[in-house]
Amino acid sequence: MINIVLFGKPGAGKGTQAEFLKTQYGLIHISTGDVFRYNIKNETELGKLAQSYMDQGDLVPDSVTINMLKAEVEKNSEAKGFIFDGFPRTTAQAEALDAFLDKKNMQVTATIALEATDDELVERLLKRGETSGRSDDQDESKIRNRFDEYNHKTSPLRSFYTDQDKFHSVNGIGSIDEITERLTAIIDRF
Numbered sequence: 001m002i003n004i005v006l007f008g009k010p011g012a013g014k015g016t017q018a019e020f021l022k023t024q025y026g027l028i029h030i031s032t033g034d035v036f037r038y039n040i041k042n043e044t045e046l047g048k049l050a051q052s053y054m055d056q057g058d059l060v061p062d063s064v065t066i067n068m069l070k071a072e073v074e075k076n077s078e079a080k081g082f083i084f085d086g087f088p089r090t091t092a093q094a095e096a097l098d099a100f101l102d103k104k105n106m107q108v109t110a111t112i113a114l115e116a117t118d119d120e121l122v123e124r125l126l127k128r129g130e131t132s133g134r135s136d137d138q139d140e141s142k143i144r145n146r147f148d149e150y151n152h153k154t155s156p157l158r159s160f161y162t163d164q165d166k167f168h169s170v171n172g173i174g175s176i177d178e179i180t181e182r183l184t185a186i187i188d189r190f
């Protein structure tokens with residue numbers, strides 16, 4: 001079983017790459033952002049709770065996010081493995097993920113960060129916002145707030161996974177195919 005955590009700032013290409021990797025390795029792709037957006041669209045309680053945070057580009061509280069992630073994993077008990085896209089984003093989430101997987105005799109195989117500069121990412125997100133309809137992609141101050149959240153709360157996970165010898169990073173600038181190749185070169189080692 002392989003369980004990959006895709007790591008990187010908003011716009012780094014996690015969702016795009018996860019789509020290719022899930023097919024290539026037969027994995028279940030869980031994007032916490034997508035699950036929140038689905039719940040917002042369907043006006044569920046979870047969606048109502050998450051919306052105000054997401055609209056501002058703030059992280060949704062850990063307890064809500066962790067419970068949601070666990071439920072998504074439980075829904076796929078027959079899976080060959082998972083790609084976690086956008087989770088974990090805080091140390092509390094990473095610790096909860098380790099404990100949860102451990103109970104199932106599973107573990108994170110590797111964490112791979114897609115690296116790109118803030119200026120490149122802002123440009124990509126504003127462009128995506130023209131078609132995605134996502135309000136958090138359309139406003140540069142919200143985008144910068146998402147980067148701040150990442151720098152403060154998510155960056156510490158680099159050392160969290162480095163300490164476990166599970167942190168890898170690839171250059172996230174290039175064609176989609178080139179970046180997929182960089183990722184598969186790492187995943188194929190496991």
Ligand code: AMP
Nearest residue numbers: 032033053054058059060065086087089
């Ligand atoms: P994304 O689609 O990954 O860019 O996520 C969009 C938004 O969903 C983020 O800005 C957060 O508000 C929320 N979100 C997604 N994943 C998480 C997470 N792991 N922890 C907290 N909030 C999250």
